[in-house]
Amino acid sequence: MYIKDDTYSEDYYNYFKNQPFIKERLVGCPVGNNPTRKELDKYLINSKKSDFLLNGMSNIQFLSLFNEPNTPILPYIYDFYGAFLPEFTKIQADNLKGNYAFFLPRGINTSVLWRQGLEDLTNENFSDTGFDTLQVQNYLSKNKSPDLLEGAAGVLQFNPVTKDREYINLTRYNFTIEKQYILNSIIFDDPLLGNFISFKILPTP
Amino acid sequence: MKSKCCCKLKTIGLLELTGPFSSLDITLDKTFKYYWNKKKYPSLPFKPFPIVNTVGLVSKNIELLDKYYAKGFRLFVGFSRSQIIEGVLSWFENHPDAIGISTRSNASFLAIKKIYIE
Numbered sequence: 496m497y498i499k500d501d502t503y504s505e506d507y508y509n510y511f512k513n514q515p516f517i518k519e520r521l522v523g524c525p526v527g528n529n530p531t532r533k534e535l536d537k538y539l540i541n542s543k544k545s546d547f548l549l550n551g552m553s554n555i556q557f558l559s560l561f562n563e564p565n566t567p568i569l570p571y572i573y574d575f576y577g578a579f580l581p582e583f584t585k586i587q588a589d590n591l592k593g594n595y596a597f598f599l600p601r602g603i604n605t606s607v608l609w610r611q612g613l614e615d616l617t618n619e620n621f622s623d624t625g626f627d628t629l630q631v632q633n634y635l636s637k638n639k640s641p642d643l644l645e646g647a648a649g650v651l652q653f654n655p656v657t658k659d660r661e662y663i664n665l666t667r668y669n670f671t672i673e674k675q676y677i678l679n680s681i682i683f684d685d686p687l688l689g690n691f692i693s694f695k696i697l698p699t700p
Numbered sequence: 701m702k703s704k705c706c707c708k709l710k711t712i713g714l715l716e717l718t719g720p721f722s723s724l725d726i727t728l729d730k731t732f733k734y735y736w737n738k739k740k741y742p743s744l745p746f747k748p749f750p751i752v753n754t755v756g757l758v759s760k761n762i763e764l765l766d767k768y769y770a771k772g773f774r775l776f777v778g779f780s781r782s783q784i785i786e787g788v789l790s791w792f793e794n795h796p797d798a799i800g801i802s803t804r805s806n807a808s809f810l811a812i813k814k815i816y817i818e
Contacts (some may be wrong), residue, residue, distance in 0.1 A: 503782045612734055625731030628803045629746045635799055636775055685717045
């Protein structure tokens with residue numbers, strides 16, 4: 496689900512459309528700048544609980560689709576959009592509980608310094624890119640190559656042509672039926688291990 | 701955004717500290733200050749740089765880029781949102797000795813040539 500003619504939102508959709516394991520089953524759901532539930536619902540007529548909805552809109556736009564009481568949707572929602580765990584109103588939380596996962600760029604390969612910052616500043620005040628930004632700034636200000644950077648948030652290896660980062664590093668949080676975010680898994684791509692998912696085992700009640 | 705300088709580059713942060721999308725850069729500002737604290741992290745090599753508020757407007761970013769470029773700054777940190785970085789790209793194209801560091805924007809349409817220092 497993405498905003499038509501919004502460069503960033505369309506770019507997000509195109510990213511998934513170009514993934515070999517996704518593209519054959521991906522249905523694009525373009526909506527207007529102020530998306531309505533009617534626009535979404537026309538794509539959900541034959542949807543099943545085993546389907547997934549990938550959000551490609553900002554939190555404000557996406558969550559506005561769940562402002563009416565008792566309007567959950569069947570597909571499970573995957574949300575990669577944004578840098579913070581979204582906060583819901585009571586009605587939104589009722590509509591999304593047990594059916595929503597958010598992915599944060601805060602994974603397993605982070606340094607002690609990075610972790611300490613997160614712990615001291617807490618989720619509300621900590622920028623997960625702040626430490627790496629200072630590293631890059633420090634290197635560039637001294638005219639050192641950023642290719643030699645130590646990575647605080649995952650494996651820092653760059654594509655030789657585009658200079659984009661090669662490896663992702665994410666944590667998945669599920670919004671549970673009890674209306675709480677619970678860390679579900681850590682997902683990262685590694686030059687040696689390949690794609691790796693580590694699940695958190697919860698204690699049995 | 702290619703560097704031609706051989707000396708140390710003066711840095712300034714152009715952050716969106718007010719406005720509807722300011723939460724990203726407010727946390728960035730707090731995180732910078734946290735790691736700049738020499739009492740807590742005496743061995744970290746980071747040196748504080750000035751930070752100014754862009755109020756989230758491309759026009760203000762350009763205005764500040766012009767202003768601080770004239771004062772000798774060549775390394776600009778900020779541009780967290782893709783919409784902002786898209787708006788300042790032409791400025792950097794016209795100022796090839798300046799470098800921009802986007803702290804978050806990762807839209808693939810912005811997969812432009814990145815800096816490479818031999």
